[in-house]
Amino acid sequence: MRVPTPTVAAAALAAAMLAACSPGTGSDTGTAQQANDKKITYVYFTDGPDEQATRNLISGFEKETGIQVDLQIVPFDNLEQTLQARLSGNNAPDVARLSDIDPFRDDLLDLNKYQKSALDGVFVDGAKSYTTGKNGELLAVPSDLTMNGPLINVDQFKKANVPLPDEQKPWTWTEMVAAAKKVQQVNKTQYAIAMDVSGHRFATMLSEFGTDYFTADGKVGLDQTKALAAIKEFADLNNSGAMPKDVWLQAGSKYKGANDVFLAGQVPVYISGNWQVSAFAKDAKFTWAAAPNACQERCGGYPGGKFMVSFKQSKHQALAAQFIAWMNSAKSQTQMCQQAAFLPTRKDLISSGITYPSRSTDMNVFLSEIQKTPADTFANNYSPAFSDTANAARDELAKVLAGKDTPEQAVTVIRAAAQKALEGVK
């Protein structure tokens, strides 16, 4: 086959033209020209019941200030991609809700520039290093806090005559497993304990066994003996059928909650977190309750949460910062927490507590877990390297369950992933 010379020339020219130009336009991190209109955009992803609570708050804000808020809801899976595309097109929203601020750190507005008195030092201390920029800027506001913890099927516990865990004298992992297995036996449920397919949820177990992905000062953690004990316990529970191994293996590279197993009454103890409270209040056909986390070497759960940010590209920076401050005032956060069953991030509200209109006892169990949760877990969760490390841990645990790696190898692999993630953010 003979390729004509003009075709070769055209192809070479096209390749040369493309190779000669960098595909990017460079990051424009300068301040955008400010507009005079009173309308801001808010890109939001919803966990469910929080959407209406957010809309209610926005209505209040619009009435009080006369500023219009265009709420734009995007699926969580598309959030990063959507925002990166909008930033590329110089069309960033004024405000966004994020679960991870790191991919946008260079693009975020310093909120202290406009709302220092309302926002600085107000929120949970553990998030401070994460939300603070290189030069002390306030890049994000922790807008809601999540706390991992077990949820139990009270009906099944009662039927099995197994006492419910006492908040004053929390159960150990050994006691929790024994209780769950007894309840499983009596109620003939498929499993005793279920956990979401998530490296974040597994971090709860690691913390309770006395270690974490990183140390409090940001170095690779994962104490060999303690991590090995946690992974072995996890593998034993799955291999013995006490935990649904299929959920971890079947999820592939996707997140998968085990909430459907719990809602189907097929597991008496489900390790998840406070964000399930609203959904279970609506969907569960049995009596359930939030329980204190198991203590092994340490007590407490594992924190997580979402953030509100604005962008340097925003054409309404002052209004955006005003909106973020208003949404996270004590009054607004209280309303949001009450309507969406969220936990507050403000230090004053964590201390004073919140009266929830429904499932108040359960929410207060999670609230009290915040006080018991070790400080290093906050540092871990808010570490820029956390997400990659947790995902690596999730994949590695699946390998252990599939018999491809041993627990000893898993500790080594997760440590290496933590090291790589730390180097990646430097």
Place this chain on the structure above:
Amino acid sequence: MNQRVAPYLFVLPNMLIFGVFIIYPALNNFNISLYDSTNGRTFRYVGGANYQELVDNADFWSAARATVVFVVCFVVLVTVASIGLAVLLDQRIRGRGVFRAIFFLPVLLSPVVVGLVWGWIFDRNNGLANTVLRGIGLGQPGWLVDGTLATVVVIFVGVWTHVGFYTMIMLAGLQGIDPTYHEAAMIDGASRWQRFRSVTLPLLRPTTMVVVILSMITGFQAFDFIWTLTGGGPVGATTLIVQYIYMHAFQSPIRYGLASAGSVILFCTIFGLTAINFLYNRRRSAA
């Protein structure tokens, strides 16, 4: 209007759209593969580092191996099954139109729906397949939690989804064969099998080549139904190359350059195999 210019003007709108949305992004993909970017705005030139990273990455090779297994099985099965079905549907049987519609139906389904439905069917504890197997005392295989079984399921679902489309192509090919060849063979006393082997199959070769090339491209591009069916699991057993690219391009931590390098390798592989297939068949036809 000048008759030389007019045809080009008619195709110009389409070529513009094709150029802007297909050709340019495809060419630019080569360019992006030489850069590293985590946000699509700032690009750092890294030369061939992305390709080197792929070559050194065990997960990439695992995805490549899984892709080869999937494509080979998919192409062979889909080609054989589509020839068989086409021959059956070419017979004068009652309800032929209905059968053709039934076999074509999966092609019309959304791949996401296909993945979800087969996921429920093959669920180890509550799935339809295991409920039936349990009923006849054959246990509960972990269809989606055992690497080998999950690969078999993914190939089966892929073939089930696409075989209707290739059957229609084969059927068109069969109907294009001049019946006088068969009549001549019958007069010479050829059996049904001999007619199929010595008349139908050789005359169906151009159509078979089309099916092999198209199914090979489809096999290399398989992603959507696998993503909803297995998520690439268990432990990466069904993670094919497109999912590997997708995960680096659209899931945190985003690596556009690495994903582009993976796409370039995929493009070169498909292009090379298609060219080999095309040249081989052209030579055979000429001989």
